[in-house]
Amino acid sequence: MWRSEDDRFSLGLHGKNLTDKQYITSGYQFLSVAPDGTPLRNGAGNVIPTLGREGVATVFYGNPRQVFVSAGVKF
Amino acid sequence: MTLIRTRITPASLTRSVSLFAVAITGLAAMPAFAQDSEEGWEEEGAIVVTARRREENLLDVPIAVTAYSGDQLEARGALDLTDISATTPNTTLETSRGTNSTLSAFIRGVGQQDPVPGFEAGVGIYLDDVYLNRPQAAVLDIYDVERIEVLRGPQGTLYGRNTIGGAVKYVTKRLPDAFSLKARATYGEYDQAEGVVTVSAPLSSKIRLGGSLARLSRGGFGDNLTVAGVENYNKDVWAGRGTLEIGGNDDPVLIRISGDYTRDKSDPRNGHRVITSLLSGAPVLDDVYDTRAGLNNPVQDIEAYGLAMNISAELSDSVTFRSISAWRKDESFTPIDFDSLPAADVDVPAVYRNEQISQEFQLLYAGDNLNGLIGFYYLDAKASTAFDVLLSTTVANLNAFTAGDVRTDTWSVFGDFTYDFTDQLALSVGGRYTVDRRNSTILRQTKLGTSAEFGGTPLILATTSNFNGRAKFTEFTPRASLSFKPNDDHMLYASYSQGFKGGGFDPRGLSTAAPDLNRDGVRSYQEIYDFLSFDPETVDSYELGWKGSLADGRVRMSLTGFYADYKDVQVPGSAGFDSNGDGVNDTFIGVTTNAGKADFKGVEAEVYLGLANDFAGDGSSLSFNGTLGYVDGRYKQFIDARNIDVADLRRIQNTPKWNASGTLSGVYPTGSGTITTSATVSYRSKTFQFETPQPVPRSGWLCPVRRLDCVAQRR
Numbered sequence: 001m002w003r004s005e006d007d008r009f010s011l012g013l014h015g016k017n018l019t020d021k022q023y024i025t026s027g028y029q030f031l032s033v034a035p036d037g038t039p040l041r042n043g044a045g046n047v048i049p050t051l052g053r054e055g056v057a058t059v060f061y062g063n064p065r066q067v068f069v070s071a072g073v074k075f
Numbered sequence: 076m077t078l079i080r081t082r083i084t085p086a087s088l089t090r091s092v093s094l095f096a097v098a099i100t101g102l103a104a105m106p107a108f109a110q111d112s113e114e115g116w117e118e119e120g121a122i123v124v125t126a127r128r129r130e131e132n133l134l135d136v137p138i139a140v141t142a143y144s145g146d147q148l149e150a151r152g153a154l155d156l157t158d159i160s161a162t163t164p165n166t167t168l169e170t171s172r173g174t175n176s177t178l179s180a181f182i183r184g185v186g187q188q189d190p191v192p193g194f195e196a197g198v199g200i201y202l203d204d205v206y207l208n209r210p211q212a213a214v215l216d217i218y219d220v221e222r223i224e225v226l227r228g229p230q231g232t233l234y235g236r237n238t239i240g241g242a243v244k245y246v247t248k249r250l251p252d253a254f255s256l257k258a259r260a261t262y263g264e265y266d267q268a269e270g271v272v273t274v275s276a277p278l279s280s281k282i283r284l285g286g287s288l289a290r291l292s293r294g295g296f297g298d299n300l301t302v303a304g305v306e307n308y309n310k311d312v313w314a315g316r317g318t319l320e321i322g323g324n325d326d327p328v329l330i331r332i333s334g335d336y337t338r339d340k341s342d343p344r345n346g347h348r349v350i351t352s353l354l355s356g357a358p359v360l361d362d363v364y365d366t367r368a369g370l371n372n373p374v375q376d377i378e379a380y381g382l383a384m385n386i387s388a389e390l391s392d393s394v395t396f397r398s399i400s401a402w403r404k405d406e407s408f409t410p411i412d413f414d415s416l417p418a419a420d421v422d423v424p425a426v427y428r429n430e431q432i433s434q435e436f437q438l439l440y441a442g443d444n445l446n447g448l449i450g451f452y453y454l455d456a457k458a459s460t461a462f463d464v465l466l467s468t469t470v471a472n473l474n475a476f477t478a479g480d481v482r483t484d485t486w487s488v489f490g491d492f493t494y495d496f497t498d499q500l501a502l503s504v505g506g507r508y509t510v511d512r513r514n515s516t517i518l519r520q521t522k523l524g525t526s527a528e529f530g531g532t533p534l535i536l537a538t539t540s541n542f543n544g545r546a547k548f549t550e551f552t553p554r555a556s557l558s559f560k561p562n563d564d565h566m567l568y569a570s571y572s573q574g575f576k577g578g579g580f581d582p583r584g585l586s587t588a589a590p591d592l593n594r595d596g597v598r599s600y601q602e603i604y605d606f607l608s609f610d611p612e613t614v615d616s617y618e619l620g621w622k623g624s625l626a627d628g629r630v631r632m633s634l635t636g637f638y639a640d641y642k643d644v645q646v647p648g649s650a651g652f653d654s655n656g657d658g659v660n661d662t663f664i665g666v667t668t669n670a671g672k673a674d675f676k677g678v679e680a681e682v683y684l685g686l687a688n689d690f691a692g693d694g695s696s697l698s699f700n701g702t703l704g705y706v707d708g709r710y711k712q713f714i715d716a717r718n719i720d721v722a723d724l725r726r727i728q729n730t731p732k733w734n735a736s737g738t739l740s741g742v743y744p745t746g747s748g749t750i751t752t753s754a755t756v757s758y759r760s761k762t763f764q765f766e767t768p769q770p771v772p773r774s775g776w777l778c779p780v781r782r783l784d785c786v787a788q789r790r
């Protein structure tokens with residue numbers, strides 16, 4: 001980021017998660033599980049929903065790489 | 076956002092795993108950079124914090140505190156409260172599941188991620204000294220910030236209930252004496268466009284008026300493939316703040332009246348399915364940010380606002396009176412499509428409504444050897460929710476409806492004093508007495524059709540809970556610390572503190588599942604009451620710390636070791652039940668109980684290193700900030716649904732064992748100004764979202780080739 005001598009103007013370049021790492025932060029799961037948490041399977045090898053019939057096992061991801069520029073002015 | 080939690084499966088998902096994020100940002104220099112420091116080393120250690128409700132230097136406070144100045148936050152490109160999580164030891168601040176604006180906060184293994192009223196927070200969030208009673212709209216956007224402080228460990232004495240894990244203080248900027256106009260704009264990938272305008276003007280020699288307006292927007296990282304015009308993971312926020320200041324500076328009285336408003340119309344955030352749909356056969360999507368969620372009722376809309384008045388009056392050289400009054404209100408309409416598919420298969424239209432009034436008085440004393448305060452706090456809050464669970468794939472139009480209304484009425488008196496025996500040795504002792512009253516209504520119904528709240532005309536088939544209960548809890552939470560300063564550059568301390576999280580009634584409890592304990596054939600009110608209620612949980616924390624400055628401030632360190640004993644942990648879904656009266660618990664009923672015990676051992680280290688000065692011209696510098704956190708937490712007792720102790724199978728939720736970060740900052744003068752750089756690398760080890768580790772299943776086989784989602788299965 002560049003900032004002028006009198007601190008009046010600034011310009012910046014920012015990047016977050018530069019390696020674009022995909023990571024899970026949280027999720028929902030409504031499946032039958034063993035006491036240790038392992039999902040149980042029925043005869044056909046499928047997971048067993050405890051609510052609904054589609055099988056809820058979803059996850060949420062953290063933000064991907066974000067690159068942005070900034071500009072500021074002060075009086 | 077856990078709106079529904081099936082009791083057969085305590086919804087538990089092992090959250091992946093290692094997070095390795097790198098951020099590089101250009102940055103604004105710290106204001107105190109270079110000029111103020113004798114040797115030219117950054118004066119970050121001299122940041123003033125109010126961790127003990129009075130202004131002190133960070134290095135003098137015998138509490139584990141990480142503080143960020145507004146300039147540091149701008150330098151790091153921090154956009155909201157969750158952005159400080161990566162560089163704060165043993166702290167998890169993140170957006171709750173399925174939301175853009177609800178906060179899940181954990182510090183040292185203690186917190187709360189269930190946003191439904193009835194479950195209390197574990198980490199207290201303070202906006203200009205005003206406690207935010209609910210997590211909705213608590214992912215505060217960072218603009219016009221003076222500083223953010225993160226206090227680790229229980230803060231029950233000075234911050235009260237629900238600061239059992241710690242506290243986060245968001246402090247906004249004071250208004251300057253002269254006219255000031257600032258504007259900042261950013262533009263970036265995903266159409267990220269942000270603008271913040273801050274203006275302030277003196278109206279007279281004693282009165283200043285100022286305000287900020289922020290427009291924060293970003294396109295989605297993904298799209299909703301089913302609902303046209305709806306994106307996934309986007310941001311659409313308007314926010315503003317206005318402040319009127321009277322007095323201050325040389326005047327003994329400062330009155331600060333402020334109001335804030337946030338409107339968040341971001342699209343609903345829906346999850347990525349990791350298994351093929353069992354019913355419709357929809358395959359797993361390639362882009363993890365896309366969704367097929369069909370639910371768009373109600374349209375997502377979050378509105379939060381508040382007014383506050385802070386008065387500070389110096390009554391004499393040594394006594395100051397302070398008053399903090401606040402009113403806040405928020406409303407969140409949010410559709411949560413759990414299955415993330417077009418079908419109405421666990422589709423949840425939801426609304427949250429919160430309102431609170433609080434008043435705090437403090438009397439502060441600053442003497443030669445004795446410093447401290449006494450205070451009184453009062454909070455009157457109501458929090459309500461209503462949500463459908465649409466299960467049309469099970470039975471056409473089937474709706475499992477839940478509504479909850481929780482009133483909180485709490486007051487406390489507190490005091491905390493530090494006595495300096497000598498220049499080197501000081502003892503602090505404090506305590507707080509809290510009376511916490513809860514009044515909860517729980518309504519659960521089975522309906523056909525969407526509720527009227529969400530535009531439907533449902534038929535009510537059955538009422539499975541219609542309960543109102545009151546409870547009163549009283550707690551005394553002490554704190555004591557002994558600190559020793561061998562010289563001005565070092566402080567060693569030992570402390571003990573206690574905190575608690577409020578009790579209440581399980582907002583998801585089914586009163587029709589309450590056991591008929593005396594077998595008289597009637598489920599009495601008392602039997603239902605006992606079944607649904609749970610007590611506060613408490614933590615006793617012991618801490619040793621060292622804060623030091625070496626080589627004229629070129630190296631600064633803080634090192635903390637702690638042990639925490641966590642009792643009466645509120646554990647979901649864990650009541651054993653003897654249904655046939657043979658003396659053996661043969662089934663369970665899901666309800667929150669205090670069936671857990673845990674302990675935590677951990678270490679936190681923060682270091683600042685001044686690496687080089689004037690190496691590339693006068694005023695140039697290079698420095699390093701590092702953080703390291705370690706928590707070894709384990710359950711000593713965890714009674715599960717079958718009334719069996721499964722402590723060995725349970726994990727501490729939302730708490731990585733290891734977390735670390737490093738930030739390299741440089742300043743390079745140029746002809747016309749200064750160029751500053753900042754690069755951060757951070758790491759978090761495997762993290763479990765819930766107490767029950769749960770490997771993420773994949774279609775066909777448990778562990779697919781894509782390792783990321785599967786590492787969790789390694790024990």
